[in-house]
Each structure stands twice: as C-alpha cells, then as structure tokens.
Amino acid sequence: MLHKFGFSQYESKVYETLAATMQPMDATMIVKHSGVPKAKIYEVISRMVEKGMVLESISEKKKLYTALALPLVIEKLTAEFKSDIKELEQQKLQKEIVDDRVWSLKADTSIESQIKQMLVDADRSIRYSSWKEDFQKYLPILEEKERAGVRVEALAVGEIHSGLKNLVIMEPNEEHVSLERFRLLIVDDAEVIFAGVENEAWQAIKTRSQPFVRVFTDYFYHDVLLSKITTKYNDVLMNDTEIMNQLLQLRY
Structure with missing residues (x-):
C-alpha cells in the first residue's frame, strides 16, 4: 500500500x-x-528505519524490527505532504526568460521615460553617468534610492551639488574635441541603457544582454577612473603635451 506514497515495492x-x-x-x-529477496532485505530494512517507518531494536544480539503504528504513519505522511506543498508554493516554478535582445529608442522623451523607470525599479545597484543638465533631472531619484539602501555610483560631466556618496565630477576641458553628450545607466548588473546624440537627435540602445552589460560597466569605470586621474594630476598632465593630446581624443 505504501508504494502509492513514493515507497518502493519492497x-x-x-x-x-x-x-x-x-x-x-x-x-x-x-x-x-x-x-x-534475502540479498535485498537488509538494504530495504535500513531505508525504512531511516525513513522512520520501521523501529529497530537488539535482543540477545539479534536485531528485531517492528512497524510504526498505522495511525502514526498516517500522521507522519500527512505532515510531510503538507510540508512538501508549502515548499512547492514557495518555489519559483517558472524559470525567468531573460530577453537579451538589443532594443533601439529614438525619441528623447521615450529615452528619458525609460531611464526614469529603470532607476525607480532598481533594487541593488545603480551606475549612472551623464552631463549635468540631464543628471539634474534624475538626481532626486538617485538620492532617494541611495537612502533606501541601493548602491549608487555616478559620474557627472559638469559640477553637481549633491550628497551622493559615490559621485565623481568631471569638468570638461575646452579642448575636448571628442566629448559629446551621453547618458549611461546600468541597473542591478542586469540591464543597461546608453544614449547619445547623432545628427542632433537623441538615440539609445537598451538591453539585458550580459555581454553588453559587462562592456558598458567597464566603460563606466573607465570614465570614472579617467576623471579621477585627470582631476588629481591635472597640473602634471597639462605639462605633458603627448599625454594630454591622447586624453583629449577620448570620449570620456
């Protein structure tokens, strides 16, 4: 009868x-x-003892066995069934399907809405960089998220007054020929949106593809590091024409 409850025939x-x-x-x-079969009996008995269905004793150097009373078996199986159901309810049965496609956005209002929503939805981490005019739009959300325990790392091109703990300010040099307006947001190490200006119009890509997320994360820290270096060693770098010429060609 027990084979109906997952026990073997033996x-x-x-x-x-x-x-x-x-x-x-x-x-x-x-x-x-x-x-x-005699060859199987000790293996089977041992499993039943482990499962609490059979009690074991030693009498005159001989092992004796008796069954757990049926009412107790019913109570035991009922409790285990309820426990399994509870565990099943807590499991996420449907595997999340990650959309790793790259989406393009062209309307500035749409890009701004996407950035705002991603910031609001962030649970663990935010990495955001942009020019100060765009940065100001999202500053209240960034500060609120940091107060809520989300790790916020940010880079602003142009001076921003904020209490953010991990904010790097990069003041662009007048000779920065390659410095263009941009917006970069990486949320929870899972999703990224990058926007830039092309033909005087904002365009962006948005994706959850992990290779892209990792590349843009490296891109973010590249900008942060270069900003810190050029700020800290500005006087030295300004006197090194070769290095300054190369730095000024970078997008950062």
Whole structure:
C-alpha cells in the first residue's frame, strides 16, 4: 500500500509484513513472510528505519524490527505532504526568460521615460553617468534610492551639488574635441541603457544582454577612473603635451 506514497515495492512489502503482526521480527522472518529477496532485505530494512517507518531494536544480539503504528504513519505522511506543498508554493516554478535582445529608442522623451523607470525599479545597484543638465533631472531619484539602501555610483560631466556618496565630477576641458553628450545607466548588473546624440537627435540602445552589460560597466569605470586621474594630476598632465593630446581624443 505504501508504494502509492513514493515507497518502493519492497519497502511496502516489508512494512505490510511487520504491520500485520504484533510481534517483532528478525530479517529472516521478514524474508519468509514478505517475499523480499534475502540479498535485498537488509538494504530495504535500513531505508525504512531511516525513513522512520520501521523501529529497530537488539535482543540477545539479534536485531528485531517492528512497524510504526498505522495511525502514526498516517500522521507522519500527512505532515510531510503538507510540508512538501508549502515548499512547492514557495518555489519559483517558472524559470525567468531573460530577453537579451538589443532594443533601439529614438525619441528623447521615450529615452528619458525609460531611464526614469529603470532607476525607480532598481533594487541593488545603480551606475549612472551623464552631463549635468540631464543628471539634474534624475538626481532626486538617485538620492532617494541611495537612502533606501541601493548602491549608487555616478559620474557627472559638469559640477553637481549633491550628497551622493559615490559621485565623481568631471569638468570638461575646452579642448575636448571628442566629448559629446551621453547618458549611461546600468541597473542591478542586469540591464543597461546608453544614449547619445547623432545628427542632433537623441538615440539609445537598451538591453539585458550580459555581454553588453559587462562592456558598458567597464566603460563606466573607465570614465570614472579617467576623471579621477585627470582631476588629481591635472597640473602634471597639462605639462605633458603627448599625454594630454591622447586624453583629449577620448570620449570620456
């Protein structure tokens, strides 16, 4: 009867044999009355003892076995079933399908809305960089998220007054020929949106593709590091024409 509850046929036979008598049995007697092969009996009995369905004792150097009373078996199986159901309810049965496609956006209002929504939805981390005019639009959300425990790292091109703990300011040099307006947002190490101006119009890409997320994360820290270096060693770099010429060609 127990095979209906996930027990093997041999396990069920051992329990039924022991439950049918009030007297304890040794392994030889169980083999005789259950039909379980002698070569399998100790393995089967051991599993039933481990599962709490069979009780074991030693009398005169002989191991004896008896079955757990049926009412207790019913109570045990009911409790385990309820526990399994509870665990099942807590499991996320449907595997999340990650959309790793790269989406393009062309309207500035759409790009701004996407950035705002991604910031609001952030749970663990935010990396954001942009020019100060765009930065100011999202500053209240960034500060609120940091207060809520989200790790916020930010880079602003142009001076920003904020209490953000990890804010790097980069003041562009007048000779920065390659410095263009941009917006970069990476949320929870899972999603990125990058926007730039082309033909005087904003365009952007948005994706959850992990290779892109990692590339833009490196891109973000590249900008942060260069900003810190050029700020800290500005006087030295300004006197090194070769290095300054190369730095000024960078987008950062």
